[in-house]
Every structure is written in C-alpha cells, then in structure tokens.
Amino acid sequence: MTALSLLPEFPFDADGVLRMAAQSLFDVLAQASQGMMVVDRDHRIVWISDGYKRFLPALGFGDEAEFVGRRVEEVVPNTLLADVIETGRPILVDLLSNKAGTFLVSRLPLRNATGQVIGALGLVLLDQPETRMQPLISKFGRLQRELEEARRELAAEQVKNRRPKYSIASFIGASGAALEVKRQARRVAQSDATVLLLGETGTGKELLAHAIHSASPRAHKPLVSINIAAVPETLLEAEFFGVAPGAYTGADRKGRDGKFRLADGGTLFLDEIGDMPLALQAKLLRVLQEQELEPLGSNQVIQVDVRVIAATSRDLGAMVACGAFRADLFYRLNVLPLQVPPLRERADDIEALAEALLEDIARRGGMPARCLSPEALDLLMRQPWPGNIRQLRNVLEQAALMSDELLLQPSHFRQGLPGAVKDLRPQNATAAAAAEPTLPAAAGSEGNPALRPLPEQIEQLERQALAAALQATRGNKLAAARLLRISRASLYDKLAAYEAKV
Numbered sequence: 314m315t316a317l318s319l320l321p322e323f324p325f326d327a328d329g330v331l332r333m334a335a336q337s338l339f340d341v342l343a344q345a346s347q348g349m350m351v352v353d354r355d356h357r358i359v360w361i362s363d364g365y366k367r368f369l370p371a372l373g374f375g376d377e378a379e380f381v382g383r384r385v386e387e388v389v390p391n392t393l394l395a396d397v398i399e400t401g402r403p404i405l406v407d408l409l410s411n412k413a414g415t416f417l418v419s420r421l422p423l424r425n426a427t428g429q430v431i432g433a434l435g436l437v438l439l440d441q442p443e444t445r446m447q448p449l450i451s452k453f454g455r456l457q458r459e460l461e462e463a464r465r466e467l468a469a470e471q472v473k474n475r476r477p478k479y480s481i482a483s484f485i486g487a488s489g490a491a492l493e494v495k496r497q498a499r500r501v502a503q504s505d506a507t508v509l510l511l512g513e514t515g516t517g518k519e520l521l522a523h524a525i526h527s528a529s530p531r532a533h534k535p536l537v538s539i540n541i542a543a544v545p546e547t548l549l550e551a552e553f554f555g556v557a558p559g560a561y562t563g564a565d566r567k568g569r570d571g572k573f574r575l576a577d578g579g580t581l582f583l584d585e586i587g588d589m590p591l592a593l594q595a596k597l598l599r600v601l602q603e604q605e606l607e608p609l610g611s612n613q614v615i616q617v618d619v620r621v622i623a624a625t626s627r628d629l630g631a632m633v634a635c636g637a638f639r640a641d642l643f644y645r646l647n648v649l650p651l652q653v654p655p656l657r658e659r660a661d662d663i664e665a666l667a668e669a670l671l672e673d674i675a676r677r678g679g680m681p682a683r684c685l686s687p688e689a690l691d692l693l694m695r696q697p698w699p700g701n702i703r704q705l706r707n708v709l710e711q712a713a714l715m716s717d718e719l720l721l722q723p724s725h726f727r728q729g730l731p732g733a734v735k736d737l738r739p740q741n742a743t744a745a746a747a748a749e750p751t752l753p754a755a756a757g758s759e760g761n762p763a764l765r766p767l768p769e770q771i772e773q774l775e776r777q778a779l780a781a782a783l784q785a786t787r788g789n790k791l792a793a794a795r796l797l798r799i800s801r802a803s804l805y806d807k808l809a810a811y812e813a814k815v
C-alpha cells in the first residue's frame with residue numbers, strides 16, 4: 314500500500330483525475346478572476362462568485378437574490394454569453410463596456426458528457442483594465458467614439474434620405490394630361506386615404522409619390538420607400554414589419570424596425586405593389602386596415618400611423634381576375650387611383666422635359682447645356698417612348714455625350730431611339746421617321762465612338778440593353794429581367810444605379 318492510496322479522495326483513474334481537475338480549475342478561476350458567473354442554457358444566471366457581487370450595485374442591483382435567476386442579457390448590458398450558448402463557441406478575450414465600466418472578459422461554453430451545450434461561464438479577468446492596458450483601451454475608446462460618430466452621421470443621412478426629393482412643381486409638363494395629374498396630386502395630398510399610382514414604367518410615379526407627400530400635412534414626417542420587386546421574397550416580411558430582438562442570431566440579433574415603423578407619422582411608398590407575394594398580401598391588408606403590426610418573432614402588437622402611397626405598372630384588375638392579387642387588398646389600395654399618362658400621350662411636354670433634362674445632364678456632367686434643333690424635337694416627338702421619361706433622359710444623355718455641338722440635330726440621336734427598334738415602330742410612321750437612323754451606329758463626324766473610354770461604352774451598351782428589354786416587354790420588369798437572363802433584383806439594381814446618376 315503506497316502513501317498516496319492512504320488519501321481517500323485521490324483518484325487513480327483518468328476520469329477521476331479529469332473530474333477533479335475540472336473542479337479545481339473552476340475554483341481557481343472563481344478565485345483568481347475579478348468575478349465569475351454561470352448561466353444555464355436558457356441564459357438564466359445560476360451562480361455568481363463572491364468577487365462578482367461587487368459589480369452588482371453598478372449594474373443596478375441591491376443584492377445577489379435579485380440578480381441570480383434573471384436572463385443575463387436583461388441585467389448585463391452588451392453581454393455576449395447568449396451568443397456563446399447559441400453558437401457553442403468560446404470568446405477567449407474580449408472587452409465588455411456597459412454602465413458598470415469596461416472589463417476584460419472571457420466567455421466559455423459549458424457542455425455535458427455528450428457534448429451538448431448546457432450553459433456558459435463568464436469571467437471578468439480584469440476590471441478597470443484601462444489602468445493596466447492603457448494603450449489598448451485608449452484605442453478601443455477612440456474606435457468607440459468613431460463608431461458613435463459614424464452611427465450619428467448614418468442616422469442623419471437616413472433622415473435626409475427620408476425627406477421628399479420632389480414637389481408637385483418638379484413634375485414637368487403643361488399638356489392637358491400633365492396639368493390634370495398635377496391637379497389630382499394636389500387634391501389627394503390633402504387626404505389621408507391610400508393613393509394608387511398607375512402607369513407605365515418611367516412615367517413619374519415615384520416622383521409623384523414624393524410630390525404628394527411633400528404637399529401633404531405629413532410633409533415634415535418621414536417618407537419611406539420600398540421597392541417590393543427589388544427585395545427578395547424571403548426578406549420582404551422582415552423589411553415590412555421588422556424583427557423583434559432575439560428573433561434571429563447574427564446581424565439581426567438586436568432586432569430592427571420595419572419600413573412601417575420607420576414611416577410612423579409619415580408616408581410609406583410601396584413601389585411595384587403588383588409584385589407583392591400573395592402570402593404577404595393578407596398581412597399587408599391587416600396593417601392597412603388596423604394600422605397595427607407584429608414584428609417577426611414577437612407577439613407584441615405595435616400601433617402605427619402610416620399613410621400609404623402604392624404604385625404599379627401592372628394591370629392590378631387583371632391580376633385580381635386571375636387570382637394573382639387579392640381583391641380585398643386591391644379595393645383597399647384603390648381608394649384614390651391616379652393614372653399617370655405615358656409620354657407618347659403628352660408629346661407636347663417633350664420640349665419642356667427635354668430642356669430641363671438637358672440642363673440637368675449638363676450640370677451633372679460639368680459640360681455646357683445642349684439645345685434641340687426643331688428637327689430633333691420633331692424626331693423625338695414622333696417616338697413611341699415605351700420607357701417614357703427615363704428613356705427620354707437616356708437618349709438625351711447619349712446624344713449629349715456623343716457630340717460637342719451645342720445644337721442637337723436628328724443625326725445625334727442615332728442610338729437608343731425607341732422608334733429605331735423596327736418591330737415596335739408605330740404602324741403609321743411617316744416618311745421622315747422611316748428616314749431616321751437605325752441601330753447599330755456608324756462612326757460619326759465627331760470621330761470613332763469606339764475610341765471613347767471603355768467603361769463609358771459598356772455603360773451605354775448596358776443602358777441600351779435595359780431600354781430595349783423594357784421596350785420589348787412593354788415595361789414589364791420581370792419579363793425584361795428574364796429576357797436579359799439576369800435576376801429581377803439585379804435589373805432593379807441597375808435601373809436604380811442609372812437613376813442615381815440622373
């Protein structure tokens with residue numbers, strides 16, 4: 314019999330040694346650290362070390378009994394122990410800042426014999442590490458301040474983006490049809506009812522939505538926009554209604570507000586409402602009717618006060634007839650319908666529009682403003698403009714880029730004219746129209762266009778492809794995306810990028 318065997322607690326087998334090592338390590342850590350806590354799988358604090366107790370007053374707790382048993386994220390701001398339990402991954406060294414101070418901490422998952430996570434261990438390695446880790450802490454402090462500053466700037470930028478970009482006067486046009494649209498826009502601005510803007514792509518529906526908001530009593534509140542077709546279906550619900558804190562792990566862990574909440578008190582612009590998935594239509598209807606919603610992962614009902622302006626280039630009536638759009642939602646949206654006329658029905662506006670667009674193109678491009686010769690104006694007035702004002706702008710921009718002359722002639726419009734695509738040329742095209750230049754472009758008097766910078770040429774080609782696809786599909790973006798073999802979201806990104814340059 315050896316001396317050791319006389320010690321009754323001394324284990325000989327490896328398991329026994331390991332168990333004892335774990336126990337003694339636990340005790341060593343609890344004593345050597347500034348504080349230690351254990352939480353269970355449901356994030357509830359089950360134990361704190363004596364050392365930890367001195368942090369309780371700074372965390373707002375009088376004694377241990379109030380603190381133990383609570384969910385750790387409720388009582389220790391900014392803790393990541395819940396993440397360690399969810400992911401099973403330790404965070405060996407981290408800085409934790411909250412109202413109790415800044416701490417150097419370590420977080421370890423606890424597992425049972427089969428390896429399942431049963432909780433986590435949180436260690437405060439150093440409190441007030443600023444004294445001992447001055448350089449690191451001051452860097453951390455500086456980064457924190459920079460982050461706060463960036464957050465403030467982002468918030469200010471978001472507020473700026475939510476201000477309406479356009480007023481009713483921004484809708485250029487003095488034709489009967491344009492004046493009627495503006496009259497109706499002013500009238501509906503005074504009401505709080507839902508507006509439904511109907512019209513082809515590029516006719517100015519989004520511009521009018523901004524204009525209506527800025528002429529309404531809600532003008533000083535946010536205008537929030539969402540392009541339904543551009544958001545992947547799986548993300549739409551969260552975009553609309555928001556996500557409750559803790560509903561997801563990862564970036565959405567803290568939860569986030571949906572567009573309805575962001576628009577509270579103001580206006581929500583639902584662009585491309587015809588692309589709303591059927592499953593979500595019922596939920597949208599409920600919010601429109603009740604003005605209340607439940608964020609994802611929450612059972613709390615939130616009241617909102619939002620005026621909705623919806624827009625679509627699709628035939629909602631036909632969609633209702635074929636079961637692709639809910640009739641009840643259609644009637645709820647169609648309270649104040651406003652039909653925006655296509656450009657070809659208000660050719661009289663082309664001169665004023667072209668003038669304003671050419672001025673804007675010149676201002677943004679830092680070049681002298683171009684004018685239209687009477688012949689060029691006549692040519693533009695005879696086009697079918699399936700892409701409407703957006704397409705008119707593209708055509709004018711291309712002509713301005715391709716020529717140094719200040720007076721634009723018909724020859725400067727050899728690319729991108731809607732009438733140049735043979736299949737869509739109006740049946741009654743005149744002899745003058747028949748003499749219009751057609752694609753592809755030949756080298757002009759200004760030199761060989763292939764010698765322009767490549768990115769510029771690629772951009773132009775892409776614009777033409779987008780315009781041609783939209784023209785061929787009569788503005789149906791889903792069909793245009795299919796034709797171009799790109800995703801619908803990518804088509805929207807590209808259109809938005811070109812719009813942003815507008």
Ligand SMILES: Nc1ncnc2c1ncn2[C@@H]1O[C@H](COP(=O)(O)OP(=O)(O)OP(=O)(O)O)[C@@H](O)[C@H]1O
Nearest residue numbers: 483484485514515516517518519520626702703815
């Ligand atoms: N009457 C107008 N006066 C001046 N600019 C206009 C007018 N209508 C449209 N525009 C300009 O044309 C472009 C397209 O307009 P907008 O995005 O409002 O059209 P839309 O009908 O919403 O198109 P889509 O259905 O494709 O989203 C924008 O740059 C807009 O500023």
